[in-house]
Amino acid sequence: MGLYLCIFENDEDVGGVDVGSYSDFNVLRDFIVRELETQRAGSRFPTLILHSDCDGEWSVADCEKLRGELAEIIRNLKMRPTVQYASDWQRAVAKSCGLNPRNAFESFIDVDGEFLLQRIQELADLALQRQQPIIFQ
Numbered sequence: 269m270g271l272y273l274c275i276f277e278n279d280e281d282v283g284g285v286d287v288g289s290y291s292d293f294n295v296l297r298d299f300i301v302r303e304l305e306t307q308r309a310g311s312r313f314p315t316l317i318l319h320s321d322c323d324g325e326w327s328v329a330d331c332e333k334l335r336g337e338l339a340e341i342i343r344n345l346k347m348r349p350t351v352q353y354a355s356d357w358q359r360a361v362a363k364s365c366g367l368n369p370r371n372a373f374e375s376f377i378d379v380d381g382e383f384l385l386q387r388i389q390e391l392a393d394l395a396l397q398r399q400q401p402i403i404f405q
Contacts, residue, residue: 270379272405273388275395283394285387286379288355290322295354296376296384303372304344313337325401331392334402338389345373345385353377 271293274284287293297317301309310318315333319326326334350369353359358377361367365381367374376384395402 273391273402274405275391275398275400275402277398277400282398282400283391285384285391287384288357288379292354292358299351299372299376300341303348304341313341316341320404322404325403326392326395327401328395328399331395331402335389335392335396338385338392342373342385342389345376346371348372351375 271287271290272284273287275282300313301307301317305311305313305317314337315326315330316337319330348371351372353362353375357379361377361379361381362369367377367381369375373385374383378384378387391402
C-alpha cells in the first residue's frame with residue numbers, strides 16, 4: 269500500500285506527493301532519527317518524525333513547523349554521503365531517470381524520481397499558501 273500526501277481545496281486535489289510505500293517513508297524517517305537525532309525520535313524534528321503515517325493530516329500550523337524542520341534536514345543531508353535506495357522500485361525509477369545521487373538528500377526519491385524531501389517541502393509551502401492541511405492517504 270502506498271502513501272500519498274495531498275492537499276484538497278473545494279474537494280479538488282490541488283497538490284500531492286506519491287511517497288511510495290509506508291515502509292519507504294519510514295526508512296527515510298528512521299534514517300533521520302539515526303543520523304540527525306542521535307536515536308532520540310522527535311528530539312529535533314517532531315513534526316516530521318512523530319506524526320503517524322497512517323491517516324490524519326499536518327495542519328496549517330504543523331506545515332509551518334514542518335517547513336522549518338525540512339529546511340534543516342535538507343541542509344544536513346546534503347552534507348552526508350549517499351545511501352542505498354531502500355526499494356527495488358526506487359532503483360528502477362532512478363535508473364530510468366538517470367539519477368546518480370551525490371549525497372543523502374538525493375538518495376530519497378518519490379515515485380516520479382524527484383527528491384522526496386524537496387517535494388514534501390514544496391507541498392508544505394503550497395499548504396501554507398492555500399491555508400489547507402496536508403492529508404495522509
